[in-house]
Amino acid sequence: MMNHSYLIKNAHAILTGLSANAARSSATDIRIQDGKIKEIGQLRQQPHEQVVSAKDCVIYPAWVNTHHHLFQSLLKGEPQGLNQSLTAWLASTPYRFRGAFDEETFRVAVRIGLIELLRSGCATVADHHYLYWPKMPFDGAAILFDEAEKLGMRFVLCRGGATLTRGLESELPQALRPEKFDDYMADIERLVHLYHQPDAYAFRKIVMAPTSTLHSTTAQQFRESAKIARQLGIRMHSHLSETVDYLDAAKAKFNMTPVQYCAENDWVGDDVWFAHLVKLLPEEIQILGQTHTGIAHCPQSNARLGSGIADLVTLEKAGMTISIGVDGAASNEAADMLSETHAAWLLQRARKGMLAVPQYEGGQFEGGADAATIEDIVRWGTVGGAKILGLDQVGTIEVGQQADLVLYRLDDPRYFGLHDMAIAPVASGGRAHIQAMFIAGKMVMENDQIPDLDMMELAGQAKDAVKLLQQRSVGMAKIA
Template identity: 35%
Template sequence: MPGARRIVIENCAIATVDAEDTEHRRGHLVVADHLIESVGAGDAPGGLENVVRRVDASGHLATPGLVNTHHHFYQWITRGLATDHRLFDWLVALYPTWARIDEEMVGAAARGSLAMMARGGVTTAADHHYVYPRGAGDLSGAIVGAARELGVRLTLARGSMDRGTSLGGLPPDFAVETLDGALAATEETIAAHHDPSPGSMTRIAVAPCSPFSVSTELMRQGAELARGAGVRLHTHGSETAEEERFCEELFGMGPTDYFASTGWLGPDVWLAHCVHLGDRDIAAYARTGTGVAHCPSSNARLGAGIARVPDLLRAGVPVGLGVDGTASNESGELHTELRNALLINRLGAHREAALTARQALRLGTHGGARVLGRADHIGSLEPGKLADLVLWRLDTLAHSTIADPVAALVLGAPAPVSLSLVHGRAVVEDGRLTTADEATIARVARGEARRLARIAAGDPP
C-alpha cells in the first residue's frame, strides 16, 4: 500500500481466529492505514516505509476486536434495579421507567455503555433500541453520535413496540408506537444513518422488540422493509419458557414457527438469547442460516436457562456473544462473556465437552462478525481485513503463570487492554479511552440516571 501510514506490532502471541485457527507464539502484525497488511510468525518484514509507530508487545496476546451482537445501551442508567426478577416480571417492573427516557439520557447511557465495552476490547457493538417515547427527541441520532464520538463500530438495531397492555402485550400503552409510526421512523433511520460500505462505522437493522410487545403486522411489514432496504433483521427469540407459552396462547404456535410465518428466519436475521430451542427449532435455524446472539450472563441473571450453544454450533448455526442490556448484566463488558459462555455451557448436557477456550474466543470475534453479516471484513486477523484488533496484557500477576495465552484470556481474570484499534485508530491505550474522558462520561451518566429516577418516581426533574 504505497503511501500508507503503518503501525508495526511485534513480539506478541497472536490468535488470528481465521478459518484454520492459526496461532503464533511470537509474531507480528502490520497495519497500513485502516487495514491489516500482514500477520505472521516472528519479526515484521524489513524495509517497511512510513512506519509511524512501533509497538513492542512482549507479554501480550493479539486477537481480533470483540464483537458484541446484542445490547440495550439505554439500560446503562437503570442498572441495579429489579435484581431478583425473572424476565416478564423484570420487564413489567422497568417498562414504566424506561418509557420516560429522552435524548439526553439515551446519549449519556450510550456513551457509558460504549466506553465500558471499548475498555474491555469491544470494537463493534450492536445496540437494540426499541423504546421511543413521544417527544423524547432524536434517540437514534444520540446513539449514532455517541458511537461516532468514541470510535466504536456500530450496528443500530432500530427497534419498535406497538403491542401495549391493552392488546395483550407487556409494555404500558404510553410506551409504544403505532404500526405506521414505527415503520416510518425505522425507514427514516435507515435513510439517515445506514452505510453499507465494507469499512462502514454505522449500519442499521430493522428490529421489532419481541413477540410479546409487537404485533404480527409489524413483524411482517418490518421484514419486508428490511429486505427492501437491504439491511439485516434482529429481535428477541425463545428467551424464556413463559415466552413459548405466550406464543402458543396468542398465535397457536411456538416462537420458531411464528418467526417462520412472519418472514423472520433467514441468513439476514439474528435473534437474541434463543435459550428454549428444541431439535426441530435448531434444525430450522441451521437450514435457514438464522444467527443467534448468546447472552450467558443475562440469561443467568434473569434465570432464563442455558442456551444449547454446543448443539447450535454443531448444526452450523451462526452464533455470537452479546452483553445484553446492563439492567440485566450490570458489568456491561463482553470479555467476561467469553468466560461465562464456556462455564455456563459446561453446566448443561455436554458438561466439560461443551465448549473450549478457543471456541469461546471465536464466539466473541469471528462468530459475532458472522452474525452481523460482517465476517468478510472483521472478526479475524488476516491481511486485507479491517484493522480492528486488541492487545491484551498477560504478563501481570493475574495471568503470568498461565502458559496458554488463549486460556489465560478466556478463563483468567479480565485482562487489561494495552491497545485497541478500530479502523486502524487507537481507541484504548493502557486501559484508558483515548477518544473521550471517562470521568466526564461517568459524571454525566450518573446525573441522567438520577434525573430519570426522579421523573419515574413522579418528582420534579
C-alpha cells in the first residue's frame, strides 16, 4: 500500500492549508511515494507510476474533523428534539435513545457517519464517544476503530463518560447510570495500551474526554483526569460554553466562569481543545488564548440548536488554535465537512455583520463580508485540526507531508460560472464529485466511489435500524 506511486497531473488549482501567500500553490502536479508527498510542481511521469488526471479538479488537503458523535448518525431529524434548544434536545433525543443502541445498531450508525464524512473529503475523525455505562454489553471503541480501519481513515477516540448524574442512580435505567471514576480511568489505560499511536502521522489515538466539563465529574476527579492524561501522553477534550447555561451553572456550582473552572483544574493548554465555545467572556478568551487551548467549531449544530456563533477571528487573534467539527447528526442533519465548512464561512461573516455598528459617515456601513476567507476556512478545517490532534505530518499539501488529499471534480452546474474555481468546494456548498482521494498515499476513493461499498444495502440497514431504535425508545426514561 505504502509503496504505490502516483502522479497527480494537471490540477486546475491547489489549496495547501497554509497561511497567507502560501495558501495557494502555482503547481499543477503532485507526486506521491511511500505514502508521502514527494514533489509538487510541473512534473514528468516516472516508470511504474500511476497517473491520476486532475483536469478540471481542485485539490485540497483532506479535512480533519475534530468533534463528532457518530452514534447519532441514526438520529437525524428526530421529531421530539427537532425544534428544541440544547438542554431540552439532550433529554429528547440523545439521552432518550442511548439505551436503545446495541452492537448491531451502533455499528450501522458508525458506518453511516464515517462514510458520509469520507464522501465529503474527510480523512481524520475525532469522535467524542460517550455511550458508556456500567456493564456495557458491547465494546464501542473496538467497533469505531474497526469501521474506520475498513475505510482507511485516521480515527481519534475521545473517550467520553460520566461519573456523576443529575438523577438518582437507583431510579435510572442502566444506560443512564454513571461509571465509577476508577473504572473510567482503567478503561482509558486499556484503550491507550490497545490503540494509541503517539507519533505525528498516527492512524489511531486516544483522548481523555469526559462528556461535560461541569456536570460529568467532580472537581477533584476532573483535575485527576488531567493528571492521568498527561502521564499517559494523551490529549484532552470536552464540551464547553455551548450556551449561556454554562456560565450560570459554573457560577452557581463553583463561583467562577466555565473557563476559570477548567483552568483551576489544569484543563487548559495546547494539549486541550473544547467543542463549541459560543458564549465566552473577554477574560475567558484571554485565558484560552494565553494557554493556546484549541476549539472545535461546530457552526451547523450551534445554529440548529439556536446556541449562537463562536467568534473564531477573535479567538485566533487571542492565540487559540482553530479547528472545525461536525458534531452529532442528531443536531446536524448534514454531518459532513463540506456542509460544515460552507456554514463556517458564511456564519463568521453573518456574526461580524450582526455585531457591526452602522457607520453613517460618508454613507458607509461596516459589515462582515471580510470576516473569514476561503483560505482561512481550509486552514482551520485541515492543518488547524491536525495540530489540535497532534498530527503534525497531516493537514497541509507540502513536500514531506503525509499524502492526505482530495481531488474535487467541478463538473456540476452548481460550480458553472465561478470566476475562481479554487473556492468552489467551500463557497458553493453541496457535495462535489471526488475524482480521487488519498489517505497516507492510499487511494480510498476513485471516481466518487468507495471500493466494495453497496450503498443500497447500507440504506436498507439504516431504515431497519431506525425502526428498531424507535421501538426500543418507547417508554424510556428522560432526564432534564
